[in-house]
Amino acid sequence: MKYETIIGLEIHAQLLTESKMFCACSTKFGAKPNTNICPVCTGQPGVLPVMNQKAIELAIKTALALNCKIEKSSVFARKNYFYPDLPKDFQISQYELPLATLGHLDIVVEGKKKRIGITRVHLEEDAGKLVHKGAARIMGATESLVDYNRTGVPLMEIVSEPDLRSPAEAKAFMETLQHLLQFIGVCDAKMEEGSLRCDANISLRPAGEQKFGTKTEVKNMNSFKAVFKALKAEEKRHEEVLSEGGKINQETRFFDDITEQTIGMRSKEYAHDYRYFPEPDLVPIEPSADWLAKIKNTSGELPEAKRDRFLNEYKLPEADAEVLLATPALTAYFEECLKLYDHPKTIANWLMGDLTAYLKTNNLAIEQINLTPAQLVEMLQMIDKGTISGKLAKTILVEALKSGKTIKDIVAEQGLTQISDEGEIKNIIDEVIEKNPKQVGEFRSGKDAVVMFLVGQVMKLSKGRAKPDAVQKLLRQKLGQ
Amino acid sequence: MKIDVEAVAKLARLGLSPEEKKLFGEQLSRILDHADTLKKLNTDKVEPTSHAIPMKNVLREDKVIPCANVDDILLNAPQAEEHMFKVPRIVE
Numbered sequence: 001m002k003y004e005t006i007i008g009l010e011i012h013a014q015l016l017t018e019s020k021m022f023c024a025c026s027t028k029f030g031a032k033p034n035t036n037i038c039p040v041c042t043g044q045p046g047v048l049p050v051m052n053q054k055a056i057e058l059a060i061k062t063a064l065a066l067n068c069k070i071e072k073s074s075v076f077a078r079k080n081y082f083y084p085d086l087p088k089d090f091q092i093s094q095y096e097l098p099l100a101t102l103g104h105l106d107i108v109v110e111g112k113k114k115r116i117g118i119t120r121v122h123l124e125e126d127a128g129k130l131v132h133k134g135a136a137r138i139m140g141a142t143e144s145l146v147d148y149n150r151t152g153v154p155l156m157e158i159v160s161e162p163d164l165r166s167p168a169e170a171k172a173f174m175e176t177l178q179h180l181l182q183f184i185g186v187c188d189a190k191m192e193e194g195s196l197r198c199d200a201n202i203s204l205r206p207a208g209e210q211k212f213g214t215k216t217e218v219k220n221m222n223s224f225k226a227v228f229k230a231l232k233a234e235e236k237r238h239e240e241v242l243s244e245g246g247k248i249n250q251e252t253r254f255f256d257d258i259t260e261q262t263i264g265m266r267s268k269e270y271a272h273d274y275r276y277f278p279e280p281d282l283v284p285i286e287p288s289a290d291w292l293a294k295i296k297n298t299s300g301e302l303p304e305a306k307r308d309r310f311l312n313e314y315k316l317p318e319a320d321a322e323v324l325l326a327t328p329a330l331t332a333y334f335e336e337c338l339k340l341y342d343h344p345k346t347i348a349n350w351l352m353g354d355l356t357a358y359l360k361t362n363n364l365a366i367e368q369i370n371l372t373p374a375q376l377v378e379m380l381q382m383i384d385k386g387t388i389s390g391k392l393a394k395t396i397l398v399e400a401l402k403s404g405k406t407i408k409d410i411v412a413e414q415g416l417t418q419i420s421d422e423g424e425i426k427n428i429i430d431e432v433i434e435k436n437p438k439q440v441g442e443f444r445s446g447k448d449a450v451v452m453f454l455v456g457q458v459m460k461l462s463k464g465r466a467k468p469d470a471v472q473k474l475l476r477q478k479l480g481q
Numbered sequence: 482m483k484i485d486v487e488a489v490a491k492l493a494r495l496g497l498s499p500e501e502k503k504l505f506g507e508q509l510s511r512i513l514d515h516a517d518t519l520k521k522l523n524t525d526k527v528e529p530t531s532h533a534i535p536m537k538n539v540l541r542e543d544k545v546i547p548c549a550n551v552d553d554i555l556l557n558a559p560q561a562e563e564h565m566f567k568v569p570r571i572v573e
Contacts, residue, residue, distance in 0.1 A: 054543035
């Protein structure tokens with residue numbers, strides 16, 4: 001029997017705030033354990049949480065970018081459960097009345113655009129971090145250590161509709177979402193570092209069937225690759241069970257990235273009984289039209305609109321637009337260059353070619369280089385003016401990236417300016433003619449192609465500082481005499 | 482109204498003696514019955530509300546203020562190690 005796969009994703013994204021969701025503790029990653037904590041986030045009696053304005057604005061910004069409807073009033077609730085990483089024994093989250101609902105995100109899979117529904121976007125707080133002792137994981141650990149630094153860090157939950165039909169679509173959704181979150185600057189969105197996390201609900205149904213099959217929830221996918229592999233493995237498991245006439249248990253499964261299989265986690269005795277109720281210490285969020293408009297204005301142009309502009313206005317090939325939009329930093333660099341130098345394709349070529357090659361070889365991100373867009377543009381203008389050759393510029397660029405020196409300094413220091421003095425070129429030409437009587441003879445007897453060899457010799461002697469077309473012209477003049 | 486005292490106690494991590502189960506069971510049932518009288522009220526035209534006070538958007542600026550006595554918080558830990566709270570085995 002043929003089956004259809006149904007996948008829905010639940011994504012958690014850490015918001016880029018300085019302080020926590022409900023208290024003034026730092027959200028900085030990597031601090032000494034339990035130093036970014038206070039009575040509020042550790043749930044001491046009598047404390048009062050207060051909402052972080054920036055966190056709400058970042059979540060609204062995301063919801064708007066995901067085409068969601070921002071709810072007139074949203075409310076925080078207490079989700080009650082016991083777990084050592086949760087010092088209050090409840091998590092402040094949003095439940096019945098989330099911040100935003102009913103949005104969508106377009107993804108492209110195998111060249112085809114597909115619209116994926118967004119069920120909701122809501123705010124909550126992160127939990128602490130557990131370090132297990134006596135075993136690599138919680139299973140088998142003899143005891144655990146808890147660091148509450150992460151407790152209370154603003155977390156945004158994004159829930160997709162069950163619109164995804166394959167592991168590849170799920171992966172594409174995560175990649176598109178990551179790109180968007182990074183682009184609008186609300187989240188680092190690094191899956192490997194945990195600032196972007198994803199749980200997946202997956203079920204299979206016979207092709208053509210309307211009713212959903214029983215779903216399982218897959219956790220512990222720490223990269224895009226893991227999302228794909230975990231869902232592939234779980235899809236296969238469902239198919240095997242179903243085609244043998246078996247039944248899928250509704251359960252949570254853990255992806256083991258070593259065996260690349262999912263493992264059933266012992267189902268809790270009590271199916272989730274979180275006893276949600278409105279958080280009495282927090283008041284509703286009711287964004288005014290003014291506030292929403294202000295947030296919307298901070299969003300700038302979204303990736304999709306930028307892409308259209310790169311293709312239509314700058315007439316860049318699709319592949320170029322793709323590369324230039326790969327990271328927000330690269331896009332910003334490109335646009336900064338463009339402000340100073342109105343040749344999109346030239347800039348694109350340099351960014352995608354030599355600059356990217358250098359970054360790759362040295363394992364650097366564009367944020368880490370000293371060469372400013374203004375510097376790069378200065379170099380491009382020097383090429384246009386004929387001060388340096390395009391070929392030499394490649395060497396100069398690498399030198400600038402390596403040393404952090406300005407383009408001008410490098411050119412001046414190394415005497416790399418193109419020789420525009422005809423007299424100097426003529427001297428070199430004379431030298432070449434003298435040294436290569438055989439080739440000169442061949443040229444004079446009609447072998448025109450030999451001229452290129454002679455031009456090459458002149459270029460070599462001039463250390464690339466002569467202009468090839470000028471050299472050829474002068475050579476021909478001289479040999480034609 | 483009957484209440485499953487055992488389930489409620491377990492969710493709250495409370496160990497109750499048989500006598501306590503009986504006593505609290507009756508008390509909790511009475512509380513629920515009492516709250517049930519509210520159901521008799523016609524609330525068709527009443528907006529659901531989550532808060533009794535008419536306030537909204539109480540916000541703070543995103544600014545870090547380190548806690549003054551952060552180390553005191555760890556003193557609450559029955560056991561600590563490497564500046565972390567130590568807890569017993571989580572899953573059996």
